[in-house]
Amino acid sequence: MSFKDLPPSHPRYHSLLMRHLITEGGKKSIVAESGLIAHGRGEAFDYLLGEETKPFALKAAEAAAALILESERPILSVNGNAAALCPDEIAEIERISPVAVEINLFYRTPKRERAILKHLKKHGVKTVLGVKKSDTLRLSSLDHARRIVDRNGIAAADTVIVPLEDGDRAEALVREGKKTVVIDLNPLSRTAVSGTVTIVDNITRALPLLIRKLKETAALSEEERRKILDEYDNTAILKEAEKAVRGIL
Numbered sequence: 001m002s003f004k005d006l007p008p009s010h011p012r013y014h015s016l017l018m019r020h021l022i023t024e025g026g027k028k029s030i031v032a033e034s035g036l037i038a039h040g041r042g043e044a045f046d047y048l049l050g051e052e053t054k055p056f057a058l059k060a061a062e063a064a065a066a067l068i069l070e071s072e073r074p075i076l077s078v079n080g081n082a083a084a085l086c087p088d089e090i091a092e093i094e095r096i097s098p099v100a101v102e103i104n105l106f107y108r109t110p111k112r113e114r115a116i117l118k119h120l121k122k123h124g125v126k127t128v129l130g131v132k133k134s135d136t137l138r139l140s141s142l143d144h145a146r147r148i149v150d151r152n153g154i155a156a157a158d159t160v161i162v163p164l165e166d167g168d169r170a171e172a173l174v175r176e177g178k179k180t181v182v183i184d185l186n187p188l189s190r191t192a193v194s195g196t197v198t199i200v201d202n203i204t205r206a207l208p209l210l211i212r213k214l215k216e217t218a219a220l221s222e223e224e225r226r227k228i229l230d231e232y233d234n235t236a237i238l239k240e241a242e243k244a245v246r247g248i249l
């Protein structure tokens, strides 16, 4: 049976749809082999969370929206899994907010870059940074290909949204003085812990939620947005998320 034959009423429909998008992404070189494994780790945490958005993710998404709207140059860093799972949401975030989109790959090859660029464009992303060799710069605190960033994108950003980012690179962004909005199902990962605002939720729920919060938060005054940020405590949010995955909450 192929995924196309699966009825949406199937109890694991959404989970299987995500697997389908990831494996199809693999065939098109959008998703790296290790991306399949990373997705599996995410699935395990999602299972423990009951595959639903919890209150700590809602609070974090609101703070993330406020942070993004208070930023001068917010950038959304897109890898293969994010592109495969949420291309429409990435396009919508670009359309409705000041966020610019950059392809940023751990396993960077010209073929993957091209495949992701084509996929994002097909889904309506207007401008994609991170693909022009002449515009690339290196983060000083990381080695080889993993440190390449766009001089007009992540290098110049004050806030970087990093869904499913590798821990080393997420920490390097913080060392470079950037604020980060992390989306990661594992509240214990180095990426999650390093975030300024960490949304512990599946990217497929977190990005639609972030879109909603960006719209709501844009209607608030600057003072109200500041208040949301002043009252936000990422350490407490991570504690709540950890309790939830440990079954204590």
Ligand code: ATP
Residues within 6 Å of the ligand: 038, 039, 040, 041, 042, 043, 045, 085, 164, 165, 166, 167, 168, 183, 184, 185, 186, 188, 189, 190, 191, 192, 201, 202, 203, 204
């Ligand atoms: P770190 O290097 O940050 O300590 P890690 O080694 O677990 O953590 P990676 O394996 O590099 O991180 O990346 C995979 C991460 O992405 C995992 O933490 C996993 O939970 C998360 N992840 C995978 N799929 C999703 C998804 N669909 N939504 C949100 N998070 C996801």
Ligand code: MG
Residues within 6 Å of the ligand: 166, 167, 168
């Ligand atoms: Mg890692």
